Amino acid sequence: MTTTTAAPSDATVLTPRARTVARRGLFWAGVGLxxxxxxxxxxxxxxxxxxxxxxxxxxxxxxxGAKAVAQVLREQGVDVILPEGYDEAIAESGEPGTTxxxxxxxxxxxxGRLTALTEQAEDAVLLSPGFRQLQAVAPGVNAAGTADPDxxxxxxxxxxxxxxAGSISAGPLLDIPGNPDxxxxxxxxxxxxxxxxxxxxxxxxxxxxxxDLLSNDAVILHGNAALALGLLGxxxxxxxxxxxxxxxxxxxxxxxxxxxxxxxxxxxxxLAITVLVAMFWRGRRFGPLVAEDLPVxxxxxxxxxxxxxxxxxxxxxxxxIDALRIGTVGRLGNALGLSRHASVPEVSDAVASxxxxxxxxxxxxxxxxxxxxxxxxxxxxxxxxxxETAVIAAVDPRPPTTAR
Amino acid sequence: xxxSGRFVALVALGVVPVIxxxxxxxxxxxxxxxxxxxxxxxxxxxxxxxxxxxxxxxxRSLPPRTRLGETVLSELYLTNRGRRTLRxxxxxxxxxxxxxxxxxxxxxxxxxxxxxxxxxxxxxxxGERTVELVTVRSFGPLGLWxxxxxxxSPGRIRVLPPFHARKHLPSRLARLRELDGATSVMVxxxxxxxxxxxxxxxxxxxxxxxxxxxxxxxxxxxRTWRPERDxxxxxxxxxxxxxxxxxxxxxxxxxxxxxxxxxxxxxxxAGDRVDLLAYDRRMRARVQGATGADxxxxxxxxxxxxxxxxxxxxxxAVPALVRGVTSQRSLIVLLTSIDAPGASTALLxxxxxxxxxxxxxxxxxxxxxALEASRQRGNRDEVxxxxxxxxxxxxxxxxxxxxxxxxxxVVTASPxxxxxxxxxxxxxxxAAGRL
Numbered sequence: 001m002t003t004t005t006a007a008p009s010d011a012t013v014l015t016p017r018a019r020t021v022a023r024r025g026l027f028w029a030g031v032g033l034x035x036x037x038x039x040x041x042x043x044x045x046x047x048x049x050x051x052x053x054x055x056x057x058x059x060x061x062x063x064x065g066a067k068a069v070a071q072v073l074r075e076q077g078v079d080v081i082l083p084e085g086y087d088e089a090i091a092e093s094g095e096p097g098t099t100x101x102x103x104x105x106x107x108x109x110x111x112g113r114l115t116a117l118t119e120q121a122e123d124a125v126l127l128s129p130g131f132r133q134l135q136a137v138a139p140g141v142n143a144a145g146t147a148d149p150d151x152x153x154x155x156x157x158x159x160x161x162x163x164x165a166g167s168i169s170a171g172p173l174l175d176i177p178g179n180p181d182x183x184x185x186x187x188x189x190x191x192x193x194x195x196x197x198x199x200x201x202x203x204x205x206x207x208x209x210x211x212d213l214l215s216n217d218a219v220i221l222h223g224n225a226a227l228a229l230g231l232l233g234x235x236x237x238x239x240x241x242x243x244x245x246x247x248x249x250x251x252x253x254x255x256x257x258x259x260x261x262x263x264x265x266x267x268x269x270x271l272a273i274t275v276l277v278a279m280f281w282r283g284r285r286f287g288p289l290v291a292e293d294l295p296v297x298x299x300x301x302x303x304x305x306x307x308x309x310x311x312x313x314x315x316x317x318x319x320x321i322d323a324l325r326i327g328t329v330g331r332l333g334n335a336l337g338l339s340r341h342a343s344v345p346e347v348s349d350a351v352a353s354x355x356x357x358x359x360x361x362x363x364x365x366x367x368x369x370x371x372x373x374x375x376x377x378x379x380x381x382x383x384x385x386x387x388e389t390a391v392i393a394a395v396d397p398r399p400p401t402t403a404r
Numbered sequence: 405x406x407x408s409g410r411f412v413a414l415v416a417l418g419v420v421p422v423i424x425x426x427x428x429x430x431x432x433x434x435x436x437x438x439x440x441x442x443x444x445x446x447x448x449x450x451x452x453x454x455x456x457x458x459x460x461x462x463x464r465s466l467p468p469r470t471r472l473g474e475t476v477l478s479e480l481y482l483t484n485r486g487r488r489t490l491r492x493x494x495x496x497x498x499x500x501x502x503x504x505x506x507x508x509x510x511x512x513x514x515x516x517x518x519x520x521x522x523x524x525x526x527x528x529x530x531g532e533r534t535v536e537l538v539t540v541r542s543f544g545p546l547g548l549w550x551x552x553x554x555x556x557s558p559g560r561i562r563v564l565p566p567f568h569a570r571k572h573l574p575s576r577l578a579r580l581r582e583l584d585g586a587t588s589v590m591v592x593x594x595x596x597x598x599x600x601x602x603x604x605x606x607x608x609x610x611x612x613x614x615x616x617x618x619x620x621x622x623x624x625x626x627r628t629w630r631p632e633r634d635x636x637x638x639x640x641x642x643x644x645x646x647x648x649x650x651x652x653x654x655x656x657x658x659x660x661x662x663x664x665x666x667x668x669x670x671x672x673x674a675g676d677r678v679d680l681l682a683y684d685r686r687m688r689a690r691v692q693g694a695t696g697a698d699x700x701x702x703x704x705x706x707x708x709x710x711x712x713x714x715x716x717x718x719x720x721a722v723p724a725l726v727r728g729v730t731s732q733r734s735l736i737v738l739l740t741s742i743d744a745p746g747a748s749t750a751l752l753x754x755x756x757x758x759x760x761x762x763x764x765x766x767x768x769x770x771x772x773x774a775l776e777a778s779r780q781r782g783n784r785d786e787v788x789x790x791x792x793x794x795x796x797x798x799x800x801x802x803x804x805x806x807x808x809x810x811x812x813x814v815v816t817a818s819p820x821x822x823x824x825x826x827x828x829x830x831x832x833x834x835a836a837g838r839l
Contacts, residue, residue: 287539
């Protein structure tokens with residue numbers, strides 16, 4: 001077997017070139033791009049007018065937002081800055097010529113942070129300040145309930161800003177029992193003021209009770225707009241800060257995040273990337289799979305076993321024992337040299353005479369007894385086997401061994 | 405494109421700079437990004453420096469055929485036509501049952517040179533074993549990334565039936581020589597051929613004295629006889645549904661191959677002409693008009709790719725096929741399975757057409773497990789199994805009786821016994837001058 005066959009030396013390359021793959025993928029890449037564009041456009045179109053959940057959000061055009069004021073201020077040349085968090089707010093408000101507006105109805109800012117912010121900024125405006133905020137920045141000013149919503153508050157003071165506005169909508173009121181420096185404007189019939197300003201050196205701290213007047217909904221009423229522009233547009237820059245949960249100062253034991261080393265997340269990401277690379281390494285197929293037709297495998301004993309289970313399940317005892325008897329009778333006939341066509345009684349009689357046993361007994365084993373139970377079947381089968389052994393021993397021409 | 409384990413290790417090694425430099429700079433995330441960019445750049449560099457696997461040409465050197473169970477060497481030559489040295493791994497994609505010991509080999513082929521990849525094959529299935537593809541994975545100098553291409557490189561090797569039964573051949577050939585007239589044991593009889601005249605020696609059969617020649621030569625002369633020669637033997641193999649059954653871990657069809665090979669080897673030495681047909685509903689293999697060593701080579705070659713088909717054997721077509729092969733009286737050997745009477749009706753219905761003109765032998769494998777099961781009667785389950793086995797044996801003996809009644813001979817034996825049994829039956833027929 002040394003014959004040699006050489007395949008054509010010009011082997012064809014089956015793997016497509018990277019260029020071909022790219023060209024083939026171009027269509028689907030285009031389809032994907034179009035899909036992404038469509039989804040993005042749809043999102044932009046549908047989400048563009050969606051209201052933000054935040055109250056007095058300067059970027060929200062919802063009725064509760066404050067985009068109108070912010071937009072007008074921008075048009076007037078005021079640089080409206082919307083800081084993302086406390087750190088940015090305090091950094092932005094440090095610059096000279098900055099007004100800081102804080103609206104924190106949920107009280108996320110701690111007293112210290114609030115104080116720091118108001119002190120940092122030149123002018124500060126607290127919109128609807130709560131009890132704790134007042135405690136922190138203006139200890140002498142108290143909350144004084146809420147005015148009748150139908151009431152219109154008139155300026156009632158000689159502050160230029162208030163004077164220009166004339167009248168504003170009512171809302172939460174502030175009282176100034178313990179602060180002689182504070183100036184209250186827009187007094188309500190029930191007592192208390194809508195706006196309180198506290199001069200602090202060159203800076204001014206304004207506390208506006210009915211902050212809702214800044215909302216897109218209410219800013220067009222009365223002199224709301226004029227007050228808003230006057231309060232917030234006094235300087236070239238306005239930092240409009242809406243504190244969120246992220247600005248809550250953490251207290252108590254250090255969190256898990258503080259305890260974990262800084263490199264933990266990068267290292268776990270690196271391990272995850274390594275696992276992905278390893279999967280690619282092990283999963284990359286070394287060429288296509290090789291197909292091969294395999295032959296059918298048919299175990300030959302299947303029908304035999306199936307038939308035996310069938311006998312057993314249907315308790316076909318007579319049929320089973322008949323099969324055994326036919327086999328035994330055939331072999332006995334052969335051993336005794338009878339014709340192949342010898343009948344069962346003939347074989348039975350011949351066996352009886354060879355073994356010297358009662359013909360009826362032999363006949364009952366070979367023909368007559370009908371098995372009525374499983375035990376009978378096993379007993380009969382044993383008897384048939386014994387009979388066969390005995391006959392073969394009896395007709396064996398060799399002398400019996402001494403052991404028998 | 406693919407990556408190596410070395411590249412995975414390199415990526416994992418990034419843990420060290422991410423922690424160490426991360427603690428120093430305080431920006432472990434940035435260090436991670438930088439490391440990833442670094443390994444990516446290394447990988448791309450490595451890939452761009454790797455030799456192109458597309459520029460490899462292949463050629464094969466294969467023995468055209470081998471016997472089942474023997475080991476041959478498949479040689480694959482790879483020529484690097486590119487300008488860079490190719491370092492990488494080559495996969496020779498043989499079919500699983502070609503029994504390739506190793507399918508992957510490391511190679512390093514300098515530009516313009518040729519290297520040999522030899523794979524020892526020990527096929528474990530008969531038939532055509534093929535290989536279509538060679539995949540080359542070429543690593544860059546750093547061994548990080550690799551280029552991969554699959555090249556078409558067809559090759560095939562024909563795995564011939566093993567013919568284990570040839571161990572029985574010498575003894576049968578000796579028996580055949582005994583039949584030869586030279587040993588003067590032949591009796592006169594129908595069908596033996598007159599060979600020559602020679603002087604009488606003591607021990608010769610007096611009935612073989614040729615009185616006319618004795619009268620002419622004035623010496624006692626006997627006729628000698630030799631076995632008939634130039635008879636036809638037609639082997640018909642059933643490759644239908646039932647030939648797929650495995651008996652004693654050998655499909656019936658393989659036993660039939662062994663038996664037909666032994667018989668053909670014996671018959672061709674005895675001077676007979678052997679034809680072979682493997683058939684179910686279509687002709688699967690046919691060997692006609694070959695003699696001597698050529699016959700055996702053609703037979704194993706023709707039988708090698710034959711597999712059992714999931715079809716019922718079309719016995720009705722067999723007489724016409726046999727008529728197509730020979731019109732003279734021949735020995736027809738049907739290698740099939742004798743099962744239940746119902747399944748053998750088709751065979752029984754065409755037998756008379758064959759036995760009218762020819763001597764017919766039906767050879768079938770019996771299941772030694774059935775015989776064993778009929779003796780095993782320890783418990784209830786075994787008794788029922790024994791009953792089923794007895795029933796199966798009874799069915800076989802009934803069908804065998806029916807076949808004998810139609811004038812055909814029956815040879816049944818276990819898979820290892822069938823080939824010699826069939827050869828013995830052939831010798832017996834020859835000795836009796838019935839061919």
